[in-house]
Amino acid sequence: MLILLAFIIVFHITSAALLFISTIDNAWWVGDNFSTDVWRMCFINSNTCIAITDKFTEYPSIQAVQATMILSTIFCCVSFLVFILQLFRLKQGERFVLTSIIQLLSCLCVMIAASIYTDRHEELHRSDAYSTEVSGGQYGYSFVLAWIAFAFTLISGVMYLVLRKRK
Numbered sequence: 592m593l594i595l596l597a598f599i600i601v602f603h604i605t606s607a608a609l610l611f612i613s614t615i616d617n618a619w620w621v622g623d624n625f626s627t628d629v630w631r632m633c634f635i636n637s638n639t640c641i642a643i644t645d646k647f648t649e650y651p652s653i654q655a656v657q658a659t660m661i662l663s664t665i666f667c668c669v670s671f672l673v674f675i676l677q678l679f680r681l682k683q684g685e686r687f688v689l690t691s692i693i694q695l696l697s698c699l700c701v702m703i704a705a706s707i708y709t710d711r712h713e714e715l716h717r718s719d720a721y722s723t724e725v726s727g728g729q730y731g732y733s734f735v736l737a738w739i740a741f742a743f744t745l746i747s748g749v750m751y752l753v754l755r756k757r758k
Contacts, residue, residue: 596678599754603674603694603747607667609740610701614660618731619708620716627716628733629656629708652711659704660737666697667744674751681756691751698744705737 613619617640619628624635633640643653670693677687708715716728 599674599747599750602743602750603667603671606697606740606743606747607664607671609736609743610660610664610667610697613701613733613736613740614664616733616736618733619737620712620728620734621731622728625728626731627728628731629653629660647715648717649711649715652707652715656704656708659700659707663697663700663704663740663744666693666700670694670697670751678756683756685756687751687754687756691748694744694748694751698741698748701737701741701744705734705741708734708737 614629617626617628617631617633620626626633626635627643629643631640631642644650647653670690673693674687674690677690681687712730
C-alpha cells in the first residue's frame with residue numbers, strides 16, 4: 592500500500608511539474624530564429640523578447656489559453672493538497688471523490704487551453720504585431736507537454752475516483 596501511495600504522489604507531482612513547465616516555458620511555437628508561447632515572443636539571434644499584448648489580433652484567444660493554463664495548474668496543486676488532507680481525514684473504505692473532481696477540472700482546463708491553441712494557431716501567428724514571420728514555425732515542446740499533462744491529469748483524476756482509503 593505504501594508503494595501505491597508513493598506512486599500516486601509522484602504521478603501527481605509529475606503532472607503538476609508538467610503543467611508548470613508548459614505554462615511558463617517559452618516553447619509553444621518555435622522556428623529557426625524565434626520561440627513564442629502564450630506570454631511573449633523571443634528572438635533567438637538577438638536575445639530580445641516582446642510581450643504579447645492587446646495589439647495582437649488574436650489576443651482574446653491567447654488570454655483564454657493563459658487563463659485556462661493557470662487554472663489548470665492551480666486546480667492540480669489544490670487537488671494535491673486536498674488529497675493529502677483526505678488521506679488523513681477520510682474513513683477507511685471511502686473514496687477520494689473531491690480530489691478526483693478537482694483533478695478532473697484541471698484536466699478539463701488544460702484540454703481547453705491546448706485545444707484553443709491548436710485550433711487558433713494559424714490566426715495567432717499571422718498578426719502584424721510580430722516583427723518577423725512566425726507562421727512558418729512548428730509546435731514546440733511546451734505545447735506537447737501540455738497535451739501530456741492533459742493525459743496525466745486525466746489518468747490521475749480517474750485513479751483518485753477508483754482509489755479507496757486502506758490501512
